[in-house]
Amino acid sequence: MSSVDTTTDAAGTxxxxxxxxxSYDDVIPNNVELSSDKQLQxxxxxxxPNYLDWWNDMGPEGYQQSEVYLRTAVGVDxxxxxxxxxxxxxxxxxxxxxxxxxxxxxxxxxxxxxxxAWQDVPGEYRSLLRRLIVVQGDTEPAxxxxxxxxxxxxxxxxxxxNLFQVNVEEGRHLWAMVYxxxxxxxxxxxxxxxxxxxxxxxxxxxxxxxxAFNERTPDWLSFFMFTYFTDRDGKMQLAALAESGxxxxxxxxxFMLTEEAHHMFVGETGVQRTIEATCxxxxxxxxxxxxxxxxxxxxxxxDLPLLQRKANFHMSVTRDLFGSEISSNAAEAFSSGLxxxxxxxxxxxxxxxxxxxxxxxxxxxGGKLVEEQVPALRAINSRLLDDYIVDCQGxxxxxxxxxxxxxxxxxxxxxxxxxxxxxGEFAGHRISPLGEVLTEEQWQAExxxxxxxxxxxxxxxxxxxxxHERGNYASWIAPPxxxxxxxxxxxxxxRIC
Ligand SMILES: [Fe+2]
Ligand SMILES: [Fe+2]
Numbered sequence: 262m263s264s265v266d267t268t269t270d271a272a273g274t275x276x277x278x279x280x281x282x283x284s285y286d287d288v289i290p291n292n293v294e295l296s297s298d299k300q301l302q303x304x305x306x307x308x309x310p311n312y313l314d315w316w317n318d319m320g321p322e323g324y325q326q327s328e329v330y331l332r333t334a335v336g337v338d339x340x341x342x343x344x345x346x347x348x349x350x351x352x353x354x355x356x357x358x359x360x361x362x363x364x365x366x367x368x369x370x371x372x373x374x375x376x377x378a379w380q381d382v383p384g385e386y387r388s389l390l391r392r393l394i395v396v397q398g399d400t401e402p403a404x405x406x407x408x409x410x411x412x413x414x415x416x417x418x419x420x421x422x423n424l425f426q427v428n429v430e431e432g433r434h435l436w437a438m439v440y441x442x443x444x445x446x447x448x449x450x451x452x453x454x455x456x457x458x459x460x461x462x463x464x465x466x467x468x469x470x471x472x473a474f475n476e477r478t479p480d481w482l483s484f485f486m487f488t489y490f491t492d493r494d495g496k497m498q499l500a501a502l503a504e505s506g507x508x509x510x511x512x513x514x515x516f517m518l519t520e521e522a523h524h525m526f527v528g529e530t531g532v533q534r535t536i537e538a539t540c541x542x543x544x545x546x547x548x549x550x551x552x553x554x555x556x557x558x559x560x561x562x563x564d565l566p567l568l569q570r571k572a573n574f575h576m577s578v579t580r581d582l583f584g585s586e587i588s589s590n591a592a593e594a595f596s597s598g599l600x601x602x603x604x605x606x607x608x609x610x611x612x613x614x615x616x617x618x619x620x621x622x623x624x625x626x627g628g629k630l631v632e633e634q635v636p637a638l639r640a641i642n643s644r645l646l647d648d649y650i651v652d653c654q655g656x657x658x659x660x661x662x663x664x665x666x667x668x669x670x671x672x673x674x675x676x677x678x679x680x681x682x683x684x685g686e687f688a689g690h691r692i693s694p695l696g697e698v699l700t701e702e703q704w705q706a707e708x709x710x711x712x713x714x715x716x717x718x719x720x721x722x723x724x725x726x727x728x729h730e731r732g733n734y735a736s737w738i739a740p741p742x743x744x745x746x747x748x749x750x751x752x753x754x755x756r757i758c
Contacts, residue, residue, distance in 0.1 A: 398438030489528030504601025
């Protein structure tokens with residue numbers, strides 16, 4: 262095991278030390294030949310102290326001086342890009358890393374399909390491209406802000422470390438988008454890079470751009486649900502942008518996807534370990550009925566129906582992130598070649614231009630759910646959402662296996678696509694998890710069974726007690742099967758100070 266010792270290098274100097282000459286090739290791991298691009302270097306030098314100010318203000322509260330066992334990206338080859346070592350978060354080596362260039366890569370979709378991929382910004386699409394990068398970039402610091410208070414209630418040092426790993430990598434994702442803005446968009450790119458540090462999650466006068474990123478992440482169950490369901494939206498968006506005809510964006514996103522995989526792992530295993538603790542406690546106490554909530558909660562674990570309600574909430578809020586199912590903006594992003602579909606270059610069975618193709622979209626017409634064929638170009642968001650829902654199912658199935666093995670009669674399901682939506686085709690309609698169109702009165706009478714209620718949140722809050730001793734875990738969550746980087750069970754993932 263190698264370790265990254267950054268405690269003494271210039272990356273650790275923040276605030277008043279900002280004028281120290283910094284060798285950026287040393288401080289910022291990069292494979293974009295940063296040292297030979299003076300203009301880019303200057304732009305990043307100007308932005309970096311502001312980033313560190315933001316990190317210190319809005320990053321993990323209370324643990325900035327603790328030493329965290331983090332992985333740092335130091336290369337892009339799949340076998341050896343990560344190094345592990347104890348690092349203070351403000352000294353994390355946020356780097357700029359692009360996946361290797363694919364020689365001869367062509368634009369995979371739209372009206373420029375088959376032409377060489379752009380190495381520079383295509384002038385006619387400049388503002389649309391900038392907007393796509395800004396919207397993606399805005400989600401990265403937003404999630405750090407949403408999660409900043411969770412350290413204090415971490416159910417173990419292992420989980421605390423995973424939270425901080427996700428946080429520093431979201432910070433790196435911001436760097437990745439800022440690199441594109443300042444390298445390719447001149448003055449307005451630099452202004453956008455600054456604005457990314459100024460918006461704040463949940464703040465009324467200058468909120469983050471997308472709704473779900475202004476919601477609170479008040480507890481660890483929310484964090485696990487967020488990293489399973491909402492980071493997976495991140496995966497789908499990055500995958501679609503990895504198909505971009507603008508090659509620097511494609512290469513940036515391809516590398517980001519390798520990090521995103523860990524975030525979803527944290528979410529999936531976090532929920533799974535919660536389920537394991539619940540099932541084990543129920544079996545031990547002889548509680549057979551998963552709906553006997555009172556008996557289950559007495560055991561200090563989370564009842565399965567509550568987990569389903571939490572999942573319902575996070576799924577529905579995340580589905581809104583895909584935007585309107587039918588969208589002319591999405592059509593233009595696709596036709597211009599700036600954003601593909603999921604897995605675009607490898608999709609068989611259509612021409613990747615979609616001029617005459619159609620796609621089935623669920624809509625509410627005359628109080629009934631129907632599927633309508635609409636021009637496929639205008640249904641790009643709808644298709645990405647459908648692909649996302651399929652992608653979510655794997656983890657849900659694995660969670661159900663744990664419950665089945667314990668012999669408990671309960672099964673998690675994904676609610677209907679239209680359930681609890683605020684954006685797109687289902688906004689303004691009331692749809693049950695099973696897909697029935699409801700009246701407002703029916704919804705008001707029933708929705709407390711489908712979404713977390715105040716008593717649920719209070720119960721979850723009561724479980725959120727810190728468990729910060731080496732090798733110990735809170736009652737409601739099982740230990741992981743394997744440690745990070747194969748470390749033993751009592752490993753000190755965070756040296757708190
Ligand atoms: Fe991210
Ligand atoms: Fe992520």
